[in-house]
Amino acid sequence: MADMNLLLRNASLCDGRTGMDLLVLGGRVTALGPALTAPSGVPMHDAQGWLLSPPFVDAHFHLDSVLSYGLPRVNASGTLLEGIALWGELKPQLTEEALVERALSYCDWAVAQGLLAIRSHVDVCDDRLLAVRALLQVRQQVAPHLDLQLVAFPQDGLLRSANARANLVRALDLGVDVVGGIPHFERTMAEGAESVRWLCELAAERGLRVDMHCDESDDPLSRHVESLAHQAQRLGLHGRVTGSHLTSMHSMDNYYVSKLIPLMAEAGLHVVANPLINITLQGRHDTYPRRRGMTRVPELLAAGVNVGFGHDCVLDPWYAGGSADMLEVAGMGLHVAQMTSQAGMRQCFDAVTTHNARILGLDGYGIEPGCRGDFVLLQARSPAEAIRLRAQRLLVVRGGRVLAQAPMRESRLHLQGRPATVDLSLQR
Numbered sequence: 001m002a003d004m005n006l007l008l009r010n011a012s013l014c015d016g017r018t019g020m021d022l023l024v025l026g027g028r029v030t031a032l033g034p035a036l037t038a039p040s041g042v043p044m045h046d047a048q049g050w051l052l053s054p055p056f057v058d059a060h061f062h063l064d065s066v067l068s069y070g071l072p073r074v075n076a077s078g079t080l081l082e083g084i085a086l087w088g089e090l091k092p093q094l095t096e097e098a099l100v101e102r103a104l105s106y107c108d109w110a111v112a113q114g115l116l117a118i119r120s121h122v123d124v125c126d127d128r129l130l131a132v133r134a135l136l137q138v139r140q141q142v143a144p145h146l147d148l149q150l151v152a153f154p155q156d157g158l159l160r161s162a163n164a165r166a167n168l169v170r171a172l173d174l175g176v177d178v179v180g181g182i183p184h185f186e187r188t189m190a191e192g193a194e195s196v197r198w199l200c201e202l203a204a205e206r207g208l209r210v211d212m213h214c215d216e217s218d219d220p221l222s223r224h225v226e227s228l229a230h231q232a233q234r235l236g237l238h239g240r241v242t243g244s245h246l247t248s249m250h251s252m253d254n255y256y257v258s259k260l261i262p263l264m265a266e267a268g269l270h271v272v273a274n275p276l277i278n279i280t281l282q283g284r285h286d287t288y289p290r291r292r293g294m295t296r297v298p299e300l301l302a303a304g305v306n307v308g309f310g311h312d313c314v315l316d317p318w319y320a321g322g323s324a325d326m327l328e329v330a331g332m333g334l335h336v337a338q339m340t341s342q343a344g345m346r347q348c349f350d351a352v353t354t355h356n357a358r359i360l361g362l363d364g365y366g367i368e369p370g371c372r373g374d375f376v377l378l379q380a381r382s383p384a385e386a387i388r389l390r391a392q393r394l395l396v397v398r399g400g401r402v403l404a405q406a407p408m409r410e411s412r413l414h415l416q417g418r419p420a421t422v423d424l425s426l427q428r
C-alpha cells in the first residue's frame with residue numbers, strides 16, 4: 001500500500017484555485033486543499049504552482065490499426081473510403097502478436113502523455129476475430145496503468161458484410177464492452193437505420209453502452225444520428241449512447257439541425273468529434289470553398305449535449321500523424337470549431353478530460369476526495385495555456401503510484417501573471 005500514497009504540494013487547479021495540496025492514501029484522494037498535513041513516510045512532490053488535472057481520456061480510438069502506417073501501402077487519395085479499403089487489404093496479413101505489440105507500444109506512449117483511459121473500437125468483420133482476441137489480451141495487460149474500453153465495431157457494415165452480426169455477438173460474448181456500428185457505410189439509408197435499430201436493441205437487452213461511427217461523411221442528407229437519437233429515446237438508453245464523428249451535421253441544412261439538436265439533447269446522446277481526423281478526411285470531394293467537416297461542437301454544447309474529442313487514429317491507413325497527445329486533439333478542436341473565447345478554450349480542455357470520462361462512464365474520475373488517485377501534472381498555469389504549449393507532463397500518477405515523470409521544460413513562453421483585462425471566469 002505504501003506506494004499508493006502521495007502528497008502533492010502547491011498545485012494550481014483548472015478552476016483557477018492556486019496553492020492547493022492533494023493527498024492520496026491507499027490509491028484514493030483523501031483530501032484537496034491548502035496546507036495539508038500527511039502521515040509520516042508519505043512521499044511528497046512539489047508541484048511548484050503548475051496545473052493539476054485529472055488524467056486525459058480518449059473517447060474514440062482504433063487500437064487495432066494503430067502504428068500500421070504504410071502497411072501494405074499509403075492511402076493515396078486521403079479519403080475515408082480508401083482507408084477502409086486499405087485496412088481490408090491489410091487484414092489478411094495481420095497476426096495476433098503484431099497487433100498486441102503495436103497496441104502495447106501505443107499504450108506506453110499514452111501513459112507517458114498522461115492519457116490513462118481509452119475507448120477503442122475493434123473491427124469484428126474478420127471471422128477469426130484476431131483483433132478482438134489481441135485487444136482483450138492488451139486490455140488485461142495494461143489494466144494496472146490504463147483503462148481500456150473496447151467497442152465491437154463492424155467496420156465493413158453490419159448488414160453489408162457477411163457474418164458481421166454473428167461476429168459482433170461473439171465479440172460481446174468474449175468480453176468486448178460496448179456495441180458499435182457504422183450506419184453510413186451500409187448499402188442504403190434504410191439499411192443504415194435498420195442497423196441502428198438492431199444494434200440499440202442488442203445493447204438494451206444486454207445492458208451495454210452504444211458508440212457508433214455515425215454520419216461520417218459530407219452528405220448533408222445523411223440522417224443516421226436522427227435514428228440513433230430516436231432509438232436511444234425509445235429504448236430508454238439515455239446517457240448510454242454516443243454518436244461518433246457526425247461530420248454530416250457540418251453540411252446539413254440549418255433548419256433541419258434546429259430540430260435535430262434538441263432531439264439529441266432529449267435522448268441524452270453523447271457526441272464525439274475527432275478534430276484531427278475530421279479535418280483530414282472530410283471535404284476531400286470539395287474544390288473550393290472546402291468544408292471543414294467537423295460536427296457543430298459549440299452549438300451542441302450550448303444545447304446541453306455532452307461533447308468529447310477523440311484522437312481516432314495514429315499512424316494508420318487513415319492518418320499519417322499523431323502522438324497520443326490529447327492536447328494536440330484539443331488544440332485542433334479549438335481551431336476548427338473557432339472556440340477561441342476563454343470559455344471555449346476551457347471547454348476544449350474539458351472535451352479531452354471530464355467530458356470523455358462521462359462518455360466512458362468512468363468510476364471515481366476526478367481529483368475530489370473519494371476519487372481515484374489518478375492525475376497528471378502539466379507544466380502550464382491554466383487549461384488554455386496547457387493547450388497552447390502542449391504542456392510537458394511533469395508527473396503522471398495512477399492510484400497514487402508515479403507512472404511517468406518528465407523534467408521541467410526550459411521555456412520563456414509561459415504567461416507570467418494575468419493581464420487585468422482578461423476575465424478568466426467562464427463568461428463569454
Ligand SMILES: [Zn+2]
Binds near residue numbers: 060061062121312
Ligand atoms: Zn473511428
